Amino acid sequence: MTALxxxxxxxxxxxxxxKFSLAFGALxxxxxxxxxxxxxxxxxxxxxxxxxxxxLVQLGLTSAGMAGFGIVFDHRFGVLExxxxxxxxxxxxxxxxxxxxxxxLLIQAVAIIxxxxxxxxxxxxxxxxxxxxxxxxxxxxxxxxxxxAALTIRQELFAPVMSTVVVPLMLLSGALLPMxxxxxxxxxxxxxxxxxxxxxGLRALxxxxxxSSALLWGVVVxxxxxxxGVALGTRRFQTENA
Amino acid sequence: xxxxxxxxxxxxxxxxxxxxxxDVSAGEIVGFLGPNGAGKTTTLRMLTTLLxxxxxxxxxxxxxxxxxxxxxxxxxxxxAQGGAFAPFSPVGEELVLQARLYGMSRRQARxxxxxxxxxxxxxxxxxxxxxxxxxxxKRRLDIAMGLLHRPELLFLDEPTTGLDPQSRANLWDxxxxxxxxxxxxxxxxxxxxxxxxxxxxxxxxxDHGRIVAAGTPGELKSAHGARxxxxxxxxxxxxxxxxxxxx
Ligand SMILES: Nc1ncnc2c1ncn2[C@@H]1O[C@H](COP(=O)(O)OP(=O)(O)O)[C@@H](O)[C@H]1O
Ligand SMILES: [Mg+2]
Numbered sequence: 001m002t003a004l005x006x007x008x009x010x011x012x013x014x015x016x017x018x019k020f021s022l023a024f025g026a027l028x029x030x031x032x033x034x035x036x037x038x039x040x041x042x043x044x045x046x047x048x049x050x051x052x053x054x055x056l057v058q059l060g061l062t063s064a065g066m067a068g069f070g071i072v073f074d075h076r077f078g079v080l081e082x083x084x085x086x087x088x089x090x091x092x093x094x095x096x097x098x099x100x101x102x103x104x105l106l107i108q109a110v111a112i113i114x115x116x117x118x119x120x121x122x123x124x125x126x127x128x129x130x131x132x133x134x135x136x137x138x139x140x141x142x143x144x145x146x147x148x149a150a151l152t153i154r155q156e157l158f159a160p161v162m163s164t165v166v167v168p169l170m171l172l173s174g175a176l177l178p179m180x181x182x183x184x185x186x187x188x189x190x191x192x193x194x195x196x197x198x199x200x201g202l203r204a205l206x207x208x209x210x211x212s213s214a215l216l217w218g219v220v221v222x223x224x225x226x227x228x229g230v231a232l233g234t235r236r237f238q239t240e241n242a
Numbered sequence: 243x244x245x246x247x248x249x250x251x252x253x254x255x256x257x258x259x260x261x262x263x264x265d266v267s268a269g270e271i272v273g274f275l276g277p278n279g280a281g282k283t284t285t286l287r288m289l290t291t292l293l294x295x296x297x298x299x300x301x302x303x304x305x306x307x308x309x310x311x312x313x314x315x316x317x318x319x320x321x322a323q324g325g326a327f328a329p330f331s332p333v334g335e336e337l338v339l340q341a342r343l344y345g346m347s348r349r350q351a352r353x354x355x356x357x358x359x360x361x362x363x364x365x366x367x368x369x370x371x372x373x374x375x376x377x378x379x380k381r382r383l384d385i386a387m388g389l390l391h392r393p394e395l396l397f398l399d400e401p402t403t404g405l406d407p408q409s410r411a412n413l414w415d416x417x418x419x420x421x422x423x424x425x426x427x428x429x430x431x432x433x434x435x436x437x438x439x440x441x442x443x444x445x446x447x448x449d450h451g452r453i454v455a456a457g458t459p460g461e462l463k464s465a466h467g468a469r470x471x472x473x474x475x476x477x478x479x480x481x482x483x484x485x486x487x488x489x
Contacts, residue, residue: 002342003343006339006348007343013335014331073330077327078322078324078327079328081292082326082340083340083343085315087316087344
């Protein structure tokens with residue numbers, strides 16, 4: 001517990017020491033919000049309450065999804081090895097980083113919601129707060145997978161591979177346009193990705209439909225995603241990497 | 243302090259370590275010598291729980307490597323060949339974090355870091371990053387990192403490689419002092435054989451993943467009618483260590 005707090009605190013201080021990187025992780029969803037949102041809200045497809053949940057999932061993919069980038073350097077400079085030689089459990093070594101990434105994502109998410117509010121978003125607080133929680137769960141899974149990927153693929157490939165993988169995942173989630181508009185085949189493919197369920201769960205919360213099956217599925221799939229992500233990430237911290 | 247039997251490690255087709263037996267007693271300084279690629283780092287990474295042996299058994303600092311790796315980790319310090327600091331973070335913060343991972347409170351950790359840095363002739367470097375430090379300073383900083391939790395056994399992987407002769411001598415003085423004052427057991431690798439001769443109670447010579455000679459420097463030299471450990475290496479392997487280290 002002390003170890004987890006020490007690690008998370010250490011990484012948070014490092015992140016807040018670099019405000020640029022805090023803002024950078026949220027840049028893409030922010031651009032979509034400001035430059036695409038007004039268009040979307042007038043398109044007749046949906047309102048701000050439909051778009052913003054999608055942008056939160058996009059944020060999970062771009063912000064938490066690129067978290068692994070930082071561990072590439074720790075690996076190269078021997079920092080990771082020095083942490084692995086301490087008695088701290090491997091899952092704690094992972095979670096220290098992941099909790100930092102989750103806190104960072106939540107701060108970015110709040111900033112996006114506030115700007116969206118200024119632009120015209122109206123959603124019940126009773127839906128927005130649990131939506132943040134759900135986004136946090138998604139971030140735990142996404143950041144963990146990102147670390148697992150960073151410790152698995154060749155270092156120089158991590159950034160290009162991850163930034164490419166994120167694009168189809170985001171498009172298939174229906175974050176930008178609801179999948180109800182999709183042809184049948186695309187709808188089927190989309191249902192194979194976890195983010196589809198997260199987007200719909202978040203939309204249900206923003207719409208105030210707390211008893212919907214979309215919300216239930218969103219919660220179940222996001223939790224399962226986080227568990228799988230942490231398990232895979234921990235495995236990579238356990239196994240040797242020279 | 244270390245008892246290992248039949249340790250091996252293969253990486254795909256590469257047999258890096260081919261059956262090593264080791265016994266190191268408490269308070270000894272043991273040198274693990276051999277050319278580049280001999281398997282020194284691989285052996286150290288196995289003994290420090292960082293790498294799973296392909297086969298073999300070992301107890302390290304009284305704990306079984308496989309059954310209780312966490313106990314091994316609590317009792318040993320490890321200074322890796324490549325160092326332990328990223329160049330962009332103040333070294334004090336990294337040291338305090340590491341100390342806290344061994345269970346110290348923030349205050350205990352800060353005090354321990356201050357004392358240890360002073361002992362290693364690095365007073366007040368907390369706010370600096372390693373970019374501004376000399377090779378010798380960086381290496382002492384790595385050693386501070388390995389000593390934070392007062393381990394019984396310290397592994398040093400090539401602590402002096404790349405340092406000038408003066409910094410090397412200085413570093414060995416620190417190692418000697420640690421053994422004399424704290425009874426620390428030290429297991430180190432190096433390919434400066436004349437320094438190993440002067441510093442180590444015992445040396446093990448490893449070549450192609452096997453131990454090819456073991457004993458006190460005196461024993462080895464008289465057994466092979468050699469004047470230096472370099473000559474011993476030449477006698478047991480038929481090759482010059484120095485040329486390979488340079489290659
Ligand atoms: N992670 C690894 N994957 C594949 N081969 C490795 C790995 N680590 C070491 N080796 C190989 O194992 C052998 C021993 O390496 P090492 O233990 O680093 O030697 P030394 O430290 O004595 O220079 C070398 O042939 C090296 O290339
Ligand atoms: Mg080596």
